[in-house]
Amino acid sequence: MGKLRAAVVAFALLASSVLVSACVIESGPQPPPGVAVSAPPPAPMQEPRPPPPSTQSTWVAGYWHWTGMQYTWIPGHWENAPPGSHWRAPRYSMRDGTYFYEPGGWTR
Secondary structure, X not given: OHHXXXXXXXXXXXXXXXXXXXXXXXXXXXXXXXXXXOOOOXXXXXXXXXXXXXXXXXEEOOEEEEOOOOEEEEOXXXXXXXXXXXXXXXXXXXXXXXXXXXXXXXXX
């Protein structure tokens, strides 16, 4: 009975190692960041910057935001940054003949 049990355990180990080695997942190239859009945004609008409401406030300049169908202007405004964060403005770029929009946000 001991030889049979040893053979079953050896077979189970061999089978599991074959299954594990057959499950290699390789990730392909990462897709480019951002969302493909139909065109670049319009020129930024000129806006006055009002005084900050507090010394902790950070100015977020106005920008064009892609809604999925068109650009919408988001007016400049003051925000209180999350601790240890700074504002990263949206980015607009062209890659391989396609325009891309990357939303802005608070980053650490």
